[in-house]
Amino acid sequence: MIRRIEPGQVRLGMYVRGFGGSFFSHPFWRTRFKLTSQTDVDILRNCAVPYIEIDEALGCGLIEHDEAPSPAIISPAAPPPPAPAVARRTAVRRVRTRPPEAPVSPEQARAERTVTRGKVVVQALFDSARLGQAVPVAEAMSLVAEMDDLFARGEHKLLDVIRMKTADEYTYLHSVAVCALMLKLARQLGMAESEARECGLAGLLHDVGKMRVPADVLHKRGALTDAEYLQVQAHAEEGFAMLSMVPDLPEAAMTVARLHHEKIDGTGYPLQLSGEAIPLVARMGAICDVYDALTSNRAYKQAWTPAKALAAMAGWDGHFDGPLLEAFAASVGIALPHAPVEPA
Incomplete structure:
Protein backbone atom coordinates (compact mmCIF):
# COMPACT_ATOMS: atom_id res chain seq x y z
CA MET A 1 0.00 0.00 0.00
CA GLU A 56 3.70 0.09 3.79
CA ALA A 57 4.25 -3.36 2.26
CA LEU A 58 8.03 -2.93 2.62
CA GLY A 59 8.14 -1.00 5.89
CA CYS A 60 6.03 0.25 8.78
CA GLY A 61 3.13 2.66 8.30
CA LEU A 62 1.68 5.54 10.27
CA ILE A 63 0.84 5.07 13.92
CA GLU A 64 -2.76 5.62 14.95
CA HIS A 65 -2.09 8.57 17.25
CA ASP A 66 -0.02 10.47 14.67
CA GLU A 67 -0.86 14.17 15.02
CA ALA A 68 -1.09 14.89 11.30
CA PRO A 69 -4.25 14.37 9.25
CA SER A 70 -4.53 10.85 7.88
CA PRO A 71 -3.16 10.79 4.33
CA ALA A 72 -5.18 9.36 1.51
CA ILE A 73 -4.30 5.98 0.03
CA ILE A 74 -3.15 6.62 -3.54
CA SER A 75 -2.19 4.77 -6.64
CA PRO A 76 1.15 5.53 -8.29
CA ALA A 77 -0.65 7.34 -11.12
CA ALA A 78 -2.74 9.59 -8.91
CA PRO A 79 -1.95 13.34 -9.09
CA PRO A 80 -0.12 14.75 -6.07
CA PRO A 81 -2.23 16.54 -3.46
CA PRO A 82 -1.62 20.27 -2.96
CA ALA A 83 1.26 21.14 -0.66
CA PRO A 84 0.18 22.16 2.85
CA ALA A 85 -0.07 25.90 3.38
CA VAL A 86 1.90 25.74 6.62
CA ALA A 87 4.72 23.25 7.20
CA ARG A 88 4.73 21.26 10.42
CA ARG A 89 7.22 22.40 13.04
CA THR A 90 9.89 19.84 13.78
CA ALA A 91 12.64 19.40 16.31
CA VAL A 92 15.41 20.19 13.80
CA ARG A 93 14.98 23.55 12.09
CA ARG A 94 15.99 23.78 8.44
CA VAL A 95 18.75 26.28 7.78
CA ARG A 96 17.02 29.32 6.27
CA THR A 97 19.32 31.20 3.91
CA ARG A 98 16.95 32.90 1.46
CA PRO A 99 13.36 34.08 1.13
CA PRO A 100 11.03 31.15 0.33
CA GLU A 101 9.95 32.75 -2.95
CA ALA A 102 13.50 33.33 -4.26
CA PRO A 103 14.72 31.04 -7.07
CA VAL A 104 17.44 28.63 -6.06
CA SER A 105 20.16 27.07 -8.19
CA PRO A 106 20.93 23.34 -8.04
CA GLU A 107 24.31 24.16 -6.44
CA GLN A 108 22.65 26.29 -3.75
CA ALA A 109 20.09 23.54 -3.06
CA ARG A 110 22.81 20.91 -2.67
CA ALA A 111 24.75 23.18 -0.32
CA GLU A 112 21.66 23.81 1.81
CA ARG A 113 20.92 20.10 2.05
CA THR A 114 24.49 19.35 3.10
CA VAL A 115 24.52 22.06 5.77
CA THR A 116 21.17 20.88 7.14
CA ARG A 117 22.46 17.32 7.27
CA GLY A 118 25.66 18.58 8.90
CA LYS A 119 23.75 20.21 11.73
CA VAL A 120 21.90 16.97 12.44
CA VAL A 121 25.07 14.85 12.30
CA VAL A 122 27.05 17.15 14.61
CA GLN A 123 24.17 17.26 17.08
CA ALA A 124 24.15 13.45 17.10
CA LEU A 125 27.94 13.37 17.57
CA PHE A 126 27.82 15.78 20.48
CA ASP A 127 24.83 14.09 22.11
CA SER A 128 26.57 10.71 21.90
CA ALA A 129 29.72 12.16 23.43
CA ARG A 130 27.82 13.87 26.23
CA LEU A 131 25.96 10.67 27.13
CA GLY A 132 29.07 8.50 26.96
CA GLN A 133 27.71 6.55 23.99
CA ALA A 134 29.57 5.36 20.89
CA VAL A 135 30.39 8.29 18.62
CA PRO A 136 28.88 7.66 15.12
CA VAL A 137 32.15 8.09 13.24
CA ALA A 138 30.79 6.48 10.05
CA GLU A 139 28.07 9.16 9.80
CA ALA A 140 30.70 11.83 10.38
CA MET A 141 33.00 10.46 7.68
CA SER A 142 30.08 10.23 5.26
CA LEU A 143 29.32 13.92 5.84
CA VAL A 144 32.99 14.87 5.37
CA ALA A 145 33.08 12.95 2.08
CA GLU A 146 29.91 14.68 0.89
CA MET A 147 31.38 18.11 1.64
CA ASP A 148 34.69 17.24 0.01
CA ASP A 149 32.90 16.00 -3.12
CA LEU A 150 31.10 19.35 -3.45
CA PHE A 151 34.43 21.19 -3.35
CA ALA A 152 35.99 18.71 -5.78
CA ARG A 153 33.20 19.48 -8.27
CA GLY A 154 34.00 23.18 -8.01
CA GLU A 155 30.91 24.00 -5.93
CA HIS A 156 31.65 26.62 -3.27
CA LYS A 157 28.23 27.71 -2.02
CA LEU A 158 28.69 25.58 1.08
CA LEU A 159 30.72 28.17 2.97
CA ASP A 160 28.27 30.93 2.03
CA VAL A 161 25.37 28.89 3.42
CA ILE A 162 27.22 28.05 6.63
CA ARG A 163 28.17 31.70 7.15
CA MET A 164 24.45 32.58 7.28
CA LYS A 165 24.05 30.65 10.54
CA THR A 166 22.28 32.42 13.37
CA ALA A 167 23.75 32.86 16.84
CA ASP A 168 21.65 29.99 18.25
CA GLU A 169 22.96 27.63 15.55
CA TYR A 170 26.59 28.42 16.29
CA THR A 171 27.37 25.46 18.55
CA TYR A 172 26.67 22.87 15.86
CA LEU A 173 27.29 24.73 12.60
CA HIS A 174 30.63 26.07 13.84
CA SER A 175 31.88 22.48 13.72
CA VAL A 176 30.48 22.04 10.19
CA ALA A 177 32.21 25.27 9.14
CA VAL A 178 35.57 24.26 10.63
CA CYS A 179 35.27 20.92 8.83
CA ALA A 180 34.68 22.68 5.49
CA LEU A 181 37.52 25.14 6.07
CA MET A 182 39.92 22.33 7.03
CA LEU A 183 39.04 20.50 3.80
CA LYS A 184 39.73 23.58 1.70
CA LEU A 185 43.00 24.33 3.47
CA ALA A 186 44.14 20.71 3.17
CA ARG A 187 43.46 20.76 -0.57
CA GLN A 188 45.27 24.11 -0.86
CA LEU A 189 48.30 22.46 0.77
CA GLY A 190 48.17 19.61 -1.77
CA MET A 191 47.21 16.86 0.66
CA ALA A 192 45.93 13.55 -0.69
CA GLU A 193 42.19 12.85 -0.47
CA SER A 194 42.44 10.49 2.51
CA GLU A 195 44.61 12.94 4.50
CA ALA A 196 42.40 15.90 3.59
CA ARG A 197 39.30 14.05 4.76
CA GLU A 198 40.97 13.16 8.06
CA CYS A 199 41.59 16.89 8.49
CA GLY A 200 37.90 17.51 7.77
CA LEU A 201 36.86 14.93 10.36
CA ALA A 202 39.20 16.56 12.87
CA GLY A 203 37.49 19.89 12.22
CA LEU A 204 34.08 18.34 12.71
CA LEU A 205 35.07 16.90 16.10
CA HIS A 206 37.41 19.62 17.38
CA ASP A 207 34.98 21.07 19.94
CA VAL A 208 33.40 17.84 21.17
CA GLY A 209 34.94 18.44 24.62
CA LYS A 210 32.63 21.42 25.09
CA MET A 211 29.88 18.93 25.87
CA ARG A 212 31.60 18.53 29.26
CA VAL A 213 31.51 22.29 29.97
CA PRO A 214 28.46 23.47 31.98
CA ALA A 215 25.94 25.06 29.59
CA ASP A 216 25.57 28.20 31.70
CA VAL A 217 29.31 28.76 31.44
CA LEU A 218 29.60 27.83 27.76
CA HIS A 219 26.82 30.24 26.71
CA LYS A 220 27.47 33.03 29.20
CA ARG A 221 27.16 36.45 27.57
CA GLY A 222 29.20 38.42 30.08
CA ALA A 223 32.85 38.11 31.05
CA LEU A 224 33.93 34.77 32.49
CA THR A 225 35.40 34.51 35.96
CA ASP A 226 38.86 32.95 36.30
CA ALA A 227 37.26 29.69 37.45
CA GLU A 228 34.81 29.67 34.52
CA TYR A 229 37.62 30.36 32.06
CA LEU A 230 39.47 27.33 33.37
CA GLN A 231 36.31 25.26 32.86
CA VAL A 232 36.14 26.38 29.22
CA GLN A 233 39.84 25.71 28.68
CA ALA A 234 39.33 22.17 29.96
CA HIS A 235 37.34 21.30 26.84
CA ALA A 236 40.58 20.65 24.96
CA GLU A 237 41.74 17.86 27.27
CA GLU A 238 38.16 16.62 27.72
CA GLY A 239 37.74 16.29 23.95
CA PHE A 240 41.05 14.47 23.64
CA ALA A 241 40.07 12.05 26.41
CA MET A 242 36.66 11.37 24.88
CA LEU A 243 38.00 10.77 21.38
CA SER A 244 40.83 8.58 22.69
CA MET A 245 38.14 6.05 23.63
CA VAL A 246 36.79 5.82 20.05
CA PRO A 247 38.15 2.74 18.21
CA ASP A 248 39.98 3.31 14.90
CA LEU A 249 39.57 7.10 14.98
CA PRO A 250 42.28 8.89 12.95
CA GLU A 251 44.92 10.45 15.21
CA ALA A 252 44.35 13.84 13.56
CA ALA A 253 40.95 14.12 15.26
CA MET A 254 42.40 13.62 18.74
CA THR A 255 45.30 15.97 17.99
CA VAL A 256 43.10 18.84 16.85
CA ALA A 257 40.64 18.39 19.71
CA ARG A 258 43.49 18.73 22.19
CA LEU A 259 45.77 21.31 20.53
CA HIS A 260 43.65 23.74 18.47
CA HIS A 261 44.14 26.46 21.10
CA GLU A 262 47.95 26.29 21.09
CA LYS A 263 49.79 29.37 19.74
CA ILE A 264 53.02 29.64 17.79
CA ASP A 265 54.66 31.72 20.55
CA GLY A 266 53.88 29.11 23.23
CA THR A 267 51.21 31.10 25.10
CA GLY A 268 48.30 28.85 24.18
CA TYR A 269 46.80 25.87 26.03
CA PRO A 270 46.72 23.15 27.30
CA LEU A 271 50.41 22.25 26.77
CA GLN A 272 51.99 25.64 25.86
CA LEU A 273 53.63 24.15 22.76
CA SER A 274 55.34 26.49 20.33
CA GLY A 275 56.40 26.63 16.68
CA GLU A 276 56.67 23.33 14.85
CA ALA A 277 56.21 21.42 18.10
CA ILE A 278 52.53 22.04 17.39
CA PRO A 279 51.49 19.42 14.79
CA LEU A 280 50.55 20.81 11.37
CA VAL A 281 46.93 19.63 11.62
CA ALA A 282 46.55 21.45 14.95
CA ARG A 283 48.01 24.66 13.47
CA MET A 284 45.46 24.31 10.66
CA GLY A 285 42.67 23.77 13.17
CA ALA A 286 43.63 26.89 15.13
CA ILE A 287 43.30 29.07 12.03
CA CYS A 288 40.01 27.54 10.84
CA ASP A 289 38.48 27.69 14.34
CA VAL A 290 39.26 31.38 14.93
CA TYR A 291 38.35 32.46 11.40
CA ASP A 292 34.87 30.94 11.64
CA ALA A 293 34.35 32.36 15.14
CA LEU A 294 35.20 35.86 13.90
CA THR A 295 32.98 35.62 10.81
CA SER A 296 29.94 34.25 12.71
CA ASN A 297 27.13 36.05 14.50
CA ARG A 298 27.39 35.31 18.21
CA ALA A 299 25.17 36.16 21.16
CA TYR A 300 27.64 38.86 22.18
CA LYS A 301 28.95 40.20 18.84
CA GLN A 302 28.16 40.70 15.16
CA ALA A 303 30.07 38.79 12.50
CA TRP A 304 33.13 40.38 10.91
CA THR A 305 33.62 40.25 7.16
CA PRO A 306 36.10 37.60 5.96
CA ALA A 307 38.56 40.31 4.92
CA LYS A 308 38.39 42.05 8.30
CA ALA A 309 38.80 38.75 10.14
CA LEU A 310 41.89 37.73 8.16
CA ALA A 311 43.43 41.19 8.49
CA ALA A 312 43.02 40.98 12.26
CA MET A 313 44.42 37.45 12.43
CA ALA A 314 47.45 38.48 10.36
CA GLY A 315 48.14 41.20 12.93
CA TRP A 316 48.16 38.91 15.97
CA ASP A 317 51.89 38.33 16.32
CA GLY A 318 52.78 34.95 17.70
CA HIS A 319 49.29 33.49 17.39
CA PHE A 320 49.25 31.66 14.04
CA ASP A 321 51.67 29.99 11.65
CA GLY A 322 52.29 32.83 9.14
CA PRO A 323 52.83 30.82 5.91
CA LEU A 324 49.92 28.56 6.84
CA LEU A 325 47.68 31.61 7.36
CA GLU A 326 48.63 32.81 3.86
CA ALA A 327 47.70 29.41 2.44
CA PHE A 328 44.39 29.55 4.30
CA ALA A 329 43.64 33.01 2.90
CA ALA A 330 44.29 31.68 -0.60
CA SER A 331 41.99 28.73 0.05
CA VAL A 332 39.06 31.08 0.79
CA GLY A 333 39.97 33.50 -1.99
CA ILE A 334 41.14 36.48 0.10
CA ALA A 335 44.53 38.23 -0.08
CA LEU A 336 46.22 38.91 3.24
CA PRO A 337 47.24 42.55 3.76
CA HIS A 338 50.97 43.16 3.32
CA ALA A 339 51.51 39.59 2.27
CA PRO A 340 55.04 38.94 0.93
CA VAL A 341 55.35 39.22 -2.86
CA GLU A 342 57.23 36.42 -4.52
CA PRO A 343 60.03 37.50 -6.90
CA ALA A 344 59.18 37.38 -10.58
Whole structure:
Protein backbone atom coordinates (compact mmCIF):
# COMPACT_ATOMS: atom_id res chain seq x y z
CA MET A 1 0.00 0.00 0.00
CA ILE A 2 1.45 3.35 -1.08
CA ARG A 3 0.78 6.48 0.98
CA ARG A 4 1.75 10.11 0.67
CA ILE A 5 2.69 11.68 3.98
CA GLU A 6 4.10 14.97 5.19
CA PRO A 7 7.84 15.09 5.99
CA GLY A 8 7.06 15.54 9.67
CA GLN A 9 5.28 12.16 9.77
CA VAL A 10 8.24 9.95 8.86
CA ARG A 11 9.69 7.55 11.43
CA LEU A 12 12.16 4.70 11.72
CA GLY A 13 11.21 1.57 9.82
CA MET A 14 9.32 3.30 7.00
CA TYR A 15 10.23 2.46 3.40
CA VAL A 16 10.62 5.61 1.34
CA ARG A 17 9.43 5.14 -2.24
CA GLY A 18 9.71 8.68 -3.61
CA PHE A 19 9.51 12.42 -3.02
CA GLY A 20 7.27 15.21 -4.23
CA GLY A 21 8.55 18.46 -5.67
CA SER A 22 11.66 19.27 -7.68
CA PHE A 23 14.53 16.77 -7.80
CA PHE A 24 16.84 19.46 -6.41
CA SER A 25 14.78 19.82 -3.23
CA HIS A 26 15.19 16.12 -2.39
CA PRO A 27 17.37 15.50 0.68
CA PHE A 28 18.98 12.33 -0.75
CA TRP A 29 20.28 11.29 -4.16
CA ARG A 30 18.57 7.89 -3.81
CA THR A 31 14.78 7.76 -3.80
CA ARG A 32 13.98 4.25 -2.54
CA PHE A 33 15.35 3.05 0.79
CA LYS A 34 14.31 1.95 4.26
CA LEU A 35 14.74 4.36 7.17
CA THR A 36 17.14 2.64 9.56
CA SER A 37 18.96 5.75 10.86
CA GLN A 38 17.53 8.43 13.15
CA THR A 39 19.80 10.94 11.41
CA ASP A 40 18.06 10.21 8.09
CA VAL A 41 14.66 10.52 9.81
CA ASP A 42 15.61 13.94 11.17
CA ILE A 43 16.85 15.08 7.75
CA LEU A 44 13.57 13.99 6.11
CA ARG A 45 11.46 15.70 8.78
CA ASN A 46 13.37 18.89 8.05
CA CYS A 47 13.41 18.77 4.25
CA ALA A 48 11.55 21.10 1.87
CA VAL A 49 9.61 18.56 -0.22
CA PRO A 50 5.78 18.84 -0.20
CA TYR A 51 5.26 15.14 0.50
CA ILE A 52 7.01 11.77 0.80
CA GLU A 53 5.72 8.49 -0.59
CA ILE A 54 6.07 5.41 1.61
CA ASP A 55 5.40 1.75 0.81
CA GLU A 56 3.70 0.09 3.79
CA ALA A 57 4.25 -3.36 2.26
CA LEU A 58 8.03 -2.93 2.62
CA GLY A 59 8.14 -1.00 5.89
CA CYS A 60 6.03 0.25 8.78
CA GLY A 61 3.13 2.66 8.30
CA LEU A 62 1.68 5.54 10.27
CA ILE A 63 0.84 5.07 13.92
CA GLU A 64 -2.76 5.62 14.95
CA HIS A 65 -2.09 8.57 17.25
CA ASP A 66 -0.02 10.47 14.67
CA GLU A 67 -0.86 14.17 15.02
CA ALA A 68 -1.09 14.89 11.30
CA PRO A 69 -4.25 14.37 9.25
CA SER A 70 -4.53 10.85 7.88
CA PRO A 71 -3.16 10.79 4.33
CA ALA A 72 -5.18 9.36 1.51
CA ILE A 73 -4.30 5.98 0.03
CA ILE A 74 -3.15 6.62 -3.54
CA SER A 75 -2.19 4.77 -6.64
CA PRO A 76 1.15 5.53 -8.29
CA ALA A 77 -0.65 7.34 -11.12
CA ALA A 78 -2.74 9.59 -8.91
CA PRO A 79 -1.95 13.34 -9.09
CA PRO A 80 -0.12 14.75 -6.07
CA PRO A 81 -2.23 16.54 -3.46
CA PRO A 82 -1.62 20.27 -2.96
CA ALA A 83 1.26 21.14 -0.66
CA PRO A 84 0.18 22.16 2.85
CA ALA A 85 -0.07 25.90 3.38
CA VAL A 86 1.90 25.74 6.62
CA ALA A 87 4.72 23.25 7.20
CA ARG A 88 4.73 21.26 10.42
CA ARG A 89 7.22 22.40 13.04
CA THR A 90 9.89 19.84 13.78
CA ALA A 91 12.64 19.40 16.31
CA VAL A 92 15.41 20.19 13.80
CA ARG A 93 14.98 23.55 12.09
CA ARG A 94 15.99 23.78 8.44
CA VAL A 95 18.75 26.28 7.78
CA ARG A 96 17.02 29.32 6.27
CA THR A 97 19.32 31.20 3.91
CA ARG A 98 16.95 32.90 1.46
CA PRO A 99 13.36 34.08 1.13
CA PRO A 100 11.03 31.15 0.33
CA GLU A 101 9.95 32.75 -2.95
CA ALA A 102 13.50 33.33 -4.26
CA PRO A 103 14.72 31.04 -7.07
CA VAL A 104 17.44 28.63 -6.06
CA SER A 105 20.16 27.07 -8.19
CA PRO A 106 20.93 23.34 -8.04
CA GLU A 107 24.31 24.16 -6.44
CA GLN A 108 22.65 26.29 -3.75
CA ALA A 109 20.09 23.54 -3.06
CA ARG A 110 22.81 20.91 -2.67
CA ALA A 111 24.75 23.18 -0.32
CA GLU A 112 21.66 23.81 1.81
CA ARG A 113 20.92 20.10 2.05
CA THR A 114 24.49 19.35 3.10
CA VAL A 115 24.52 22.06 5.77
CA THR A 116 21.17 20.88 7.14
CA ARG A 117 22.46 17.32 7.27
CA GLY A 118 25.66 18.58 8.90
CA LYS A 119 23.75 20.21 11.73
CA VAL A 120 21.90 16.97 12.44
CA VAL A 121 25.07 14.85 12.30
CA VAL A 122 27.05 17.15 14.61
CA GLN A 123 24.17 17.26 17.08
CA ALA A 124 24.15 13.45 17.10
CA LEU A 125 27.94 13.37 17.57
CA PHE A 126 27.82 15.78 20.48
CA ASP A 127 24.83 14.09 22.11
CA SER A 128 26.57 10.71 21.90
CA ALA A 129 29.72 12.16 23.43
CA ARG A 130 27.82 13.87 26.23
CA LEU A 131 25.96 10.67 27.13
CA GLY A 132 29.07 8.50 26.96
CA GLN A 133 27.71 6.55 23.99
CA ALA A 134 29.57 5.36 20.89
CA VAL A 135 30.39 8.29 18.62
CA PRO A 136 28.88 7.66 15.12
CA VAL A 137 32.15 8.09 13.24
CA ALA A 138 30.79 6.48 10.05
CA GLU A 139 28.07 9.16 9.80
CA ALA A 140 30.70 11.83 10.38
CA MET A 141 33.00 10.46 7.68
CA SER A 142 30.08 10.23 5.26
CA LEU A 143 29.32 13.92 5.84
CA VAL A 144 32.99 14.87 5.37
CA ALA A 145 33.08 12.95 2.08
CA GLU A 146 29.91 14.68 0.89
CA MET A 147 31.38 18.11 1.64
CA ASP A 148 34.69 17.24 0.01
CA ASP A 149 32.90 16.00 -3.12
CA LEU A 150 31.10 19.35 -3.45
CA PHE A 151 34.43 21.19 -3.35
CA ALA A 152 35.99 18.71 -5.78
CA ARG A 153 33.20 19.48 -8.27
CA GLY A 154 34.00 23.18 -8.01
CA GLU A 155 30.91 24.00 -5.93
CA HIS A 156 31.65 26.62 -3.27
CA LYS A 157 28.23 27.71 -2.02
CA LEU A 158 28.69 25.58 1.08
CA LEU A 159 30.72 28.17 2.97
CA ASP A 160 28.27 30.93 2.03
CA VAL A 161 25.37 28.89 3.42
CA ILE A 162 27.22 28.05 6.63
CA ARG A 163 28.17 31.70 7.15
CA MET A 164 24.45 32.58 7.28
CA LYS A 165 24.05 30.65 10.54
CA THR A 166 22.28 32.42 13.37
CA ALA A 167 23.75 32.86 16.84
CA ASP A 168 21.65 29.99 18.25
CA GLU A 169 22.96 27.63 15.55
CA TYR A 170 26.59 28.42 16.29
CA THR A 171 27.37 25.46 18.55
CA TYR A 172 26.67 22.87 15.86
CA LEU A 173 27.29 24.73 12.60
CA HIS A 174 30.63 26.07 13.84
CA SER A 175 31.88 22.48 13.72
CA VAL A 176 30.48 22.04 10.19
CA ALA A 177 32.21 25.27 9.14
CA VAL A 178 35.57 24.26 10.63
CA CYS A 179 35.27 20.92 8.83
CA ALA A 180 34.68 22.68 5.49
CA LEU A 181 37.52 25.14 6.07
CA MET A 182 39.92 22.33 7.03
CA LEU A 183 39.04 20.50 3.80
CA LYS A 184 39.73 23.58 1.70
CA LEU A 185 43.00 24.33 3.47
CA ALA A 186 44.14 20.71 3.17
CA ARG A 187 43.46 20.76 -0.57
CA GLN A 188 45.27 24.11 -0.86
CA LEU A 189 48.30 22.46 0.77
CA GLY A 190 48.17 19.61 -1.77
CA MET A 191 47.21 16.86 0.66
CA ALA A 192 45.93 13.55 -0.69
CA GLU A 193 42.19 12.85 -0.47
CA SER A 194 42.44 10.49 2.51
CA GLU A 195 44.61 12.94 4.50
CA ALA A 196 42.40 15.90 3.59
CA ARG A 197 39.30 14.05 4.76
CA GLU A 198 40.97 13.16 8.06
CA CYS A 199 41.59 16.89 8.49
CA GLY A 200 37.90 17.51 7.77
CA LEU A 201 36.86 14.93 10.36
CA ALA A 202 39.20 16.56 12.87
CA GLY A 203 37.49 19.89 12.22
CA LEU A 204 34.08 18.34 12.71
CA LEU A 205 35.07 16.90 16.10
CA HIS A 206 37.41 19.62 17.38
CA ASP A 207 34.98 21.07 19.94
CA VAL A 208 33.40 17.84 21.17
CA GLY A 209 34.94 18.44 24.62
CA LYS A 210 32.63 21.42 25.09
CA MET A 211 29.88 18.93 25.87
CA ARG A 212 31.60 18.53 29.26
CA VAL A 213 31.51 22.29 29.97
CA PRO A 214 28.46 23.47 31.98
CA ALA A 215 25.94 25.06 29.59
CA ASP A 216 25.57 28.20 31.70
CA VAL A 217 29.31 28.76 31.44
CA LEU A 218 29.60 27.83 27.76
CA HIS A 219 26.82 30.24 26.71
CA LYS A 220 27.47 33.03 29.20
CA ARG A 221 27.16 36.45 27.57
CA GLY A 222 29.20 38.42 30.08
CA ALA A 223 32.85 38.11 31.05
CA LEU A 224 33.93 34.77 32.49
CA THR A 225 35.40 34.51 35.96
CA ASP A 226 38.86 32.95 36.30
CA ALA A 227 37.26 29.69 37.45
CA GLU A 228 34.81 29.67 34.52
CA TYR A 229 37.62 30.36 32.06
CA LEU A 230 39.47 27.33 33.37
CA GLN A 231 36.31 25.26 32.86
CA VAL A 232 36.14 26.38 29.22
CA GLN A 233 39.84 25.71 28.68
CA ALA A 234 39.33 22.17 29.96
CA HIS A 235 37.34 21.30 26.84
CA ALA A 236 40.58 20.65 24.96
CA GLU A 237 41.74 17.86 27.27
CA GLU A 238 38.16 16.62 27.72
CA GLY A 239 37.74 16.29 23.95
CA PHE A 240 41.05 14.47 23.64
CA ALA A 241 40.07 12.05 26.41
CA MET A 242 36.66 11.37 24.88
CA LEU A 243 38.00 10.77 21.38
CA SER A 244 40.83 8.58 22.69
CA MET A 245 38.14 6.05 23.63
CA VAL A 246 36.79 5.82 20.05
CA PRO A 247 38.15 2.74 18.21
CA ASP A 248 39.98 3.31 14.90
CA LEU A 249 39.57 7.10 14.98
CA PRO A 250 42.28 8.89 12.95
CA GLU A 251 44.92 10.45 15.21
CA ALA A 252 44.35 13.84 13.56
CA ALA A 253 40.95 14.12 15.26
CA MET A 254 42.40 13.62 18.74
CA THR A 255 45.30 15.97 17.99
CA VAL A 256 43.10 18.84 16.85
CA ALA A 257 40.64 18.39 19.71
CA ARG A 258 43.49 18.73 22.19
CA LEU A 259 45.77 21.31 20.53
CA HIS A 260 43.65 23.74 18.47
CA HIS A 261 44.14 26.46 21.10
CA GLU A 262 47.95 26.29 21.09
CA LYS A 263 49.79 29.37 19.74
CA ILE A 264 53.02 29.64 17.79
CA ASP A 265 54.66 31.72 20.55
CA GLY A 266 53.88 29.11 23.23
CA THR A 267 51.21 31.10 25.10
CA GLY A 268 48.30 28.85 24.18
CA TYR A 269 46.80 25.87 26.03
CA PRO A 270 46.72 23.15 27.30
CA LEU A 271 50.41 22.25 26.77
CA GLN A 272 51.99 25.64 25.86
CA LEU A 273 53.63 24.15 22.76
CA SER A 274 55.34 26.49 20.33
CA GLY A 275 56.40 26.63 16.68
CA GLU A 276 56.67 23.33 14.85
CA ALA A 277 56.21 21.42 18.10
CA ILE A 278 52.53 22.04 17.39
CA PRO A 279 51.49 19.42 14.79
CA LEU A 280 50.55 20.81 11.37
CA VAL A 281 46.93 19.63 11.62
CA ALA A 282 46.55 21.45 14.95
CA ARG A 283 48.01 24.66 13.47
CA MET A 284 45.46 24.31 10.66
CA GLY A 285 42.67 23.77 13.17
CA ALA A 286 43.63 26.89 15.13
CA ILE A 287 43.30 29.07 12.03
CA CYS A 288 40.01 27.54 10.84
CA ASP A 289 38.48 27.69 14.34
CA VAL A 290 39.26 31.38 14.93
CA TYR A 291 38.35 32.46 11.40
CA ASP A 292 34.87 30.94 11.64
CA ALA A 293 34.35 32.36 15.14
CA LEU A 294 35.20 35.86 13.90
CA THR A 295 32.98 35.62 10.81
CA SER A 296 29.94 34.25 12.71
CA ASN A 297 27.13 36.05 14.50
CA ARG A 298 27.39 35.31 18.21
CA ALA A 299 25.17 36.16 21.16
CA TYR A 300 27.64 38.86 22.18
CA LYS A 301 28.95 40.20 18.84
CA GLN A 302 28.16 40.70 15.16
CA ALA A 303 30.07 38.79 12.50
CA TRP A 304 33.13 40.38 10.91
CA THR A 305 33.62 40.25 7.16
CA PRO A 306 36.10 37.60 5.96
CA ALA A 307 38.56 40.31 4.92
CA LYS A 308 38.39 42.05 8.30
CA ALA A 309 38.80 38.75 10.14
CA LEU A 310 41.89 37.73 8.16
CA ALA A 311 43.43 41.19 8.49
CA ALA A 312 43.02 40.98 12.26
CA MET A 313 44.42 37.45 12.43
CA ALA A 314 47.45 38.48 10.36
CA GLY A 315 48.14 41.20 12.93
CA TRP A 316 48.16 38.91 15.97
CA ASP A 317 51.89 38.33 16.32
CA GLY A 318 52.78 34.95 17.70
CA HIS A 319 49.29 33.49 17.39
CA PHE A 320 49.25 31.66 14.04
CA ASP A 321 51.67 29.99 11.65
CA GLY A 322 52.29 32.83 9.14
CA PRO A 323 52.83 30.82 5.91
CA LEU A 324 49.92 28.56 6.84
CA LEU A 325 47.68 31.61 7.36
CA GLU A 326 48.63 32.81 3.86
CA ALA A 327 47.70 29.41 2.44
CA PHE A 328 44.39 29.55 4.30
CA ALA A 329 43.64 33.01 2.90
CA ALA A 330 44.29 31.68 -0.60
CA SER A 331 41.99 28.73 0.05
CA VAL A 332 39.06 31.08 0.79
CA GLY A 333 39.97 33.50 -1.99
CA ILE A 334 41.14 36.48 0.10
CA ALA A 335 44.53 38.23 -0.08
CA LEU A 336 46.22 38.91 3.24
CA PRO A 337 47.24 42.55 3.76
CA HIS A 338 50.97 43.16 3.32
CA ALA A 339 51.51 39.59 2.27
CA PRO A 340 55.04 38.94 0.93
CA VAL A 341 55.35 39.22 -2.86
CA GLU A 342 57.23 36.42 -4.52
CA PRO A 343 60.03 37.50 -6.90
CA ALA A 344 59.18 37.38 -10.58
